Amino acid sequence: MDCIFCKIIEGTIPSKKVFENERILAFHDIQPQAPVHTLIIPKKHIPTMNDVTGEDDAVMAEIFAVARQIAKEQGVAESGYRLVNNCNSDGGQVVYHLHFHLLGGEKLKPLG
Numbered sequence: 001m002d003c004i005f006c007k008i009i010e011g012t013i014p015s016k017k018v019f020e021n022e023r024i025l026a027f028h029d030i031q032p033q034a035p036v037h038t039l040i041i042p043k044k045h046i047p048t049m050n051d052v053t054g055e056d057d058a059v060m061a062e063i064f065a066v067a068r069q070i071a072k073e074q075g076v077a078e079s080g081y082r083l084v085n086n087c088n089s090d091g092g093q094v095v096y097h098l099h100f101h102l103l104g105g106e107k108l109k110p111l112g
C-alpha cells in the first residue's frame, strides 16, 4: 500500500509521535502551520471522511477524545484550537489517509 501515513504507522517513515494506542496515532505535522500542529489518524486505512462508516463510530469518537487530551497536553485547550479535516480535492486533501489537524498556539486566521 503506497500510503505515507500507513508507512508512518508501520514505522518505515519516522514521525514525532505525541500519542499512540492500538487504534490511533498522533504525530507532529512535518510542515507546521501553527505553533501546535498535530495530526491525529486512525491506524485503519480510511482514505477520506466520505469513507467513514458506522463500523468506525468507536474510533471516530476516540479520535475526538484524543484530540481533547492532546489539546490539554499541548497547552491550547483553554486558549483555543482548531480541529480540521480536509476532504478530497476542493477541501485541499493531499494525503488520502483520514486525518485531523489540531492547530493552535496562536490566534488563527478566520476561515471566512
Ligand code: AMP
Residues within 6 Å of the ligand: 004, 013, 015, 028, 029, 030, 031, 032, 039, 085, 086, 092, 093, 094, 095, 096
Ligand atoms: P492534508 O492537506 O489535509 O491532506 O494534509 C496533509 C498533511 O500531512 C500536511 O499538513 C503535511 O504537512 C503533512 N505531512 C505530509 N507528510 C508528512 C510526514 N512524513 N510527517 C508528518 N506530516 C506529514
Ligand code: ZN
Residues within 6 Å of the ligand: 003, 004, 005, 006, 007, 044, 045, 046, 096, 097
Ligand atoms: Zn493509509
